[in-house]
Amino acid sequence: xxxxxxxxxxxxxGPIRTQWGGMMKAEYPPAEVDKVYxxxxxxxxxxxxxxxxxxxxxxxMLAEAEAIQAxxxxxxxxxxQFQAIAPxxxxxxxxxxxxxxxxQPVTLTEKDRKLLLHLLTHDPSMKPLHGx
Numbered sequence: 001x002x003x004x005x006x007x008x009x010x011x012x013x014g015p016i017r018t019q020w021g022g023m024m025k026a027e028y029p030p031a032e033v034d035k036v037y038x039x040x041x042x043x044x045x046x047x048x049x050x051x052x053x054x055x056x057x058x059x060x061m062l063a064e065a066e067a068i069q070a071x072x073x074x075x076x077x078x079x080x081q082f083q084a085i086a087p088x089x090x091x092x093x094x095x096x097x098x099x100x101x102x103x104q105p106v107t108l109t110e111k112d113r114k115l116l117l118h119l120l121t122h123d124p125s126m127k128p129l130h131g132x
Contacts, residue, residue: 001033001060003085007071007078014067014074019125020060021067033060036125044115051112054099055119061089061098063126092120 001008001020005028012024023032033056040052061068068086072079089095096116100108108116120126 001029001056003082005029007082011064011067011071014070016064016067017128018063019127019129020063022129023060024064036123040119040123048112048115050103050106050108051115051119054096054103054108054112054116055123057102058089058095058099059120059123059126061086062092062095062120065090092117095120 001023003011008024008029012021016022016024023029023036026032036059037052037056040055041049044052065088068082069088072082072086075082087098089098096113099116
């Protein structure tokens with residue numbers, strides 16, 4: 001969600017499936033990510049700061065993997081730029097690995113890992129949109 005807003009808007013024209021895809025349509029998508037972050041922060045507190053940060057970093061890539069792939073195929077000239085900010089993430093376990101790599105030098109606790117995996121599979125933002 002930290003890509004250029006124009007890219008995110010264009011990506012959102014593709015086969016979006018979740019709330020994350022809808023957030024890509026916003027004028028400033030990072031503000032929408034902040035809403036998810038603060039919702040989770042209120043629900044889980046400071047104890048899970050790193051799990052929450054990891055979630056908002058990797059959840060969009062997992063949730064909208066199909067749209068991201070379609071965008072990459074449609075724009076091979078941007079692939080080298082986009083690959084760095086939107087790697088292919090197809091499973092919650094891959095998302096956990098990417099989150100841990102992104103959060104370095106922080107090491108996630110086992111409780112953080114469990115919450116992050118739970119959020120990746122159960123958070124409302126990850127659920128399919130109606131008709132998707």
